[in-house]
Amino acid sequence: MELTAEQQAEITEAREQAAITRRATVPELESILLQPLPVLDHGFVRVIDYMGDDAAIVQAARVSYGRGTRRVQDDAGLIRYLMRHRHSTPFEMCEIKYHIKLPIFVARQWIRHRTANVNEYSGRYSILDKEYYLPEPGHLAAQAKTNRQGRDEVLSAADAARVLAILRDDAERCYADYETLLNEDRDGNRLDPDRPGLARELARMNLTLNTYTQWYWKIDLHNLLHFLSLRADPHAQYEIRAYAAVMLETVQRWLPITAEAFSDYRLGAALLSARALAVVRRLLAGEQPTPADSGLSAREWRELMAVLGHDG
Amino acid sequence: MELTAEQQAEITEAREQAAITRRATVPELESILLQPLPVLDHGFVRVIDYMGDDAAIVQAARVSYGRGTRRVQDDAGLIRYLMRHRHSTPFEMCEIKYHIKLPIFVARQWIRHRTANVNEYSGRYSILDKEYYLPEPGHLAAQAKTNRQGRDEVLSAADAARVLAILRDDAERCYADYETLLNEDRDGNRLDPDRPGLARELARMNLTLNTYTQWYWKIDLHNLLHFLSLRADPHAQYEIRAYAAVMLETVQRWLPITAEAFSDYRLGAALLSARALAVVRRLLAGEQPTPADSGLSAREWRELMAVLGHDG
Amino acid sequence: MELTAEQQAEITEAREQAAITRRATVPELESILLQPLPVLDHGFVRVIDYMGDDAAIVQAARVSYGRGTRRVQDDAGLIRYLMRHRHSTPFEMCEIKYHIKLPIFVARQWIRHRTANVNEYSGRYSILDKEYYLPEPGHLAAQAKTNRQGRDEVLSAADAARVLAILRDDAERCYADYETLLNEDRDGNRLDPDRPGLARELARMNLTLNTYTQWYWKIDLHNLLHFLSLRADPHAQYEIRAYAAVMLETVQRWLPITAEAFSDYRLGAALLSARALAVVRRLLAGEQPTPADSGLSAREWRELMAVLGHDG
Amino acid sequence: MELTAEQQAEITEAREQAAITRRATVPELESILLQPLPVLDHGFVRVIDYMGDDAAIVQAARVSYGRGTRRVQDDAGLIRYLMRHRHSTPFEMCEIKYHIKLPIFVARQWIRHRTANVNEYSGRYSILDKEYYLPEPGHLAAQAKTNRQGRDEVLSAADAARVLAILRDDAERCYADYETLLNEDRDGNRLDPDRPGLARELARMNLTLNTYTQWYWKIDLHNLLHFLSLRADPHAQYEIRAYAAVMLETVQRWLPITAEAFSDYRLGAALLSARALAVVRRLLAGEQPTPADSGLSAREWRELMAVLGHDG
Known part of the structure; x- marks a missing residue:
């Protein structure tokens, strides 16, 4: 993340403004207000x-x-009490607004959460920045074998280098061609005076999905916590989890009591199905339930034993 | 609206708290923050x-x-520009939270607006206040004849007095019986020690629809303006319009530029149908369109002529 | 529930209409389509x-x-798998539309679920039916003592009779006065020719909260299941639970596989907090955790032991 | 649009299934049910x-x-009447479900409409088809000069050919590299047996934004009409307008009366601001308002005169 000098100056200036308010105010959150917290x-x-x-x-x-x-x-x-009994409406009474810079393929997962307000940087109106996501080698992993959706072992250094070279080359070439299509630099000057520039709304289709976009994103606390419970989860793709982790920290600054309740009743909690509960009851009664007589699938059985810290 | 001394003290105390913030702050709105603005x-x-x-x-x-x-x-x-071209997402980036006291029959219209967050005072958990709405005589009107939905001429003083006596008597009796059913005063003391109190969640069904309830209601600006455009409209029932009028004033304090654009492009604007536009074009061309050849219904024709300030 | 002859005839006629369709069709649900299923x-x-x-x-x-x-x-x-892993979007691809008749105080709880489409019978436009809810004596219960929200022991026959007399009298009188205020019978004839009728939108405020209203209510399956998980729950008020129970049966006819998964993973499931899971793990390891060293409140401990079928 | 033989067979088989239903049924829409209607x-x-x-x-x-x-x-x-007076809830009582294949950059505009249910083909779980959008030469246009957002004159044949060559080459290369990264063909066979395939959720970031995706998309009629009013509008980008045009035809088959009202009161209608109405009234009164004394911006004046068919 490299801000331009102008962007940095705008942020600094904005942070220097202060006002008196009668509103509920949280100094712990004020201290980082407007500051960019790096992700990816x-x-x-x-x-x-x-x-x-x-x-x-x-x-x-x-x-x-x-x-x-x-x-x-x-x-x-x-x-x-409210968190435990799913009384969600009081949590909707808090609201937060973020400015987020993120790769387009992450933005496409993110936007599935519909109960938020969003203003995205417009590729019809403006030229997108030359910034694209390249994973760190430690996050380049092979397709999971047991799970059609997910990653498995990390690639070897040689394989990772090969992958990164492909990703970098294609992103570079596509961005360079985007500029050629636009025929315009960031100051609006025509590059080749003898031909027209393609409309921005068309040229952008040449960009790769790891290109960064940015948006203002505003959401109430209840729906933010729901977003975090899904996106800070190990089943979520690493890249969106990286954002969720940083946002969870902002919630801890903002609402320490709620963040702790959320950790206890959501992040660290487990939903046990009726069949899983029956297994637990049998275990506590000293019985020896088996996968076969539990009604659970093999996968559910494994997941349950992991949750219980039991060797099954 | 009569607050108890305790409620008034709570508000005064809350208004005296002040903090420094880096957030966007609007002194014109801060000056009335937390203060009850009377309605009905x-x-x-x-x-x-x-x-x-x-x-x-x-x-x-x-x-x-x-x-x-x-x-x-x-x-x-x-x-x-944003308002004119229905670019609604930037207006969703502002949010406001109200505490509102209102009759239940108004609350039932209000709650139809689903894009808001709401926490209502719970009649399962608490005892409702002894407050019910009685219209001022000037707002007691006969059923409209030309319009199945709406009011017409104001009642005579004698008719109004008769109506108010009925409304008052029934509300009083139903509230007194509610207390009898609860068998409990506001401090939780049993009235008749020899019999149990009916559960609050049941006793409340005896109250009339003009009983006051209250809620916290939070909404983004875009949806608030949509609410106001429908509820500040002359077709809306007077009682909810009274709330919309006060809320519109809070928007004018909060966002003077937006409030003016809203007034021009929504409140004072008119949507002309394709057929209505054809009539306007013919009028401007010096023709004499008639209701019969316009394709408009008699009612649409009257509404159009009113909008145009034309004698049709 | 007594339908008028005309209403019954309309339903019968509608049920006799049949058409050929290429759409997904469920005979088990078709067999009850349009038929009123009684509640309360x-x-x-x-x-x-x-x-x-x-x-x-x-x-x-x-x-x-x-x-x-x-x-x-x-x-x-x-x-x-989808249900277990909270992949909710495929469940949003089914939709159902109900016509529901219900007391106003139930409607007020119901409408809190915002992700549905609703058309309510309009008290501004039409005259409400003379129907109000009177609980069966077995559902008249005292205020719960341990829980500020809820019911406890059922009233004695004498107490129940006293309660019902109050509820009936007040509902009767308020409805009679509503008619007097309207000064109009159901066919639109004026009762007292010498005075005007009060506008319907005003007169209705005299009705009690147990008056029946009705609406068309349409919702996708994911949100319906969420509604049912909250409203078929023992914490919900009995009156709305009675509706949820009937609707759950319609889901079982409509989507037997989904209904079974819902029963296993939602209705019969339990969410164990991080602290509760730690207690379970200790129990399985043969330890003797106590309320004091568990980090759970007394109430949470009791709830956990009940879920585990353990004597704590 | 070329379906595989297998896809075509699935559609044909599905269309041959028929059932008897008591539900509202529309033969005009049934006749095209399940059939792909080509776009782009x-x-x-x-x-x-x-x-x-x-x-x-x-x-x-x-x-x-x-x-x-x-x-x-x-x-x-x-x-x-309902359409004219913005009584939107009855229109929410109809629902439609589409299967749509569309370029990713169009999907990103589309998904901004949040009041719909969507299931997108998953690039984490599956391999995306090798299909990317190349505009017809007649739709390749230069950036608009007067409007930062939009297109202007169509490119010359030579310029268009140059643009298409770039778009095609980059999309081809990026897709080929996507396959190399996956190291897997569509049947799941490894291409290079000596190295692992990159996880699908990562490899997809190498694709260009004109790659096609697909989704199931379900929406109620009120929100569909809102979508169409914005996306069938000349201000919308051509590519999404192409979809809106086809969907509008499906609405005309489905709900001919509503479609006609929508055409009159939305698509062909114009919202005149308070200031614009004042100009119209002055014109009708025989006055000669000017841009300067109208309070309208130059652009608003031009737009108003265009709507009125007046030479201003």
């Missing part, structure tokens, strides 16, 4: 704005006239 | 929190690194 | 239309050119 | 399923017990 090789997450704090969740749950807080202890108890 | 006889609208300002719309539309503002003049031009 | 004393659930079947979920998950089905066995495996 | 060079739109007909809109608006239809004449009047 050229991406970032910036917290642009936020609404509410842990107390605001309590305030909404109680439909209060004043601030939500009674005592931090009480607030934590209520927040844990 | 016992209702109110309170702005609890907000995110963004006019510049934040510009900032999102440009996917900026810094504040959106270049010059106020430019910002206004862009906001008007 | 005057309510009903009618399935009006539906889109898709179990195979359509598979078809969408595979983005198939043909029908989804390979073998029923495979389909069931994939549907269970 | 390799894309298509297939109607997979639908719910409702014109009468279903009326039925929901009236919350009817029987079919909506009284007389076609009445239904048309009501549908026009």
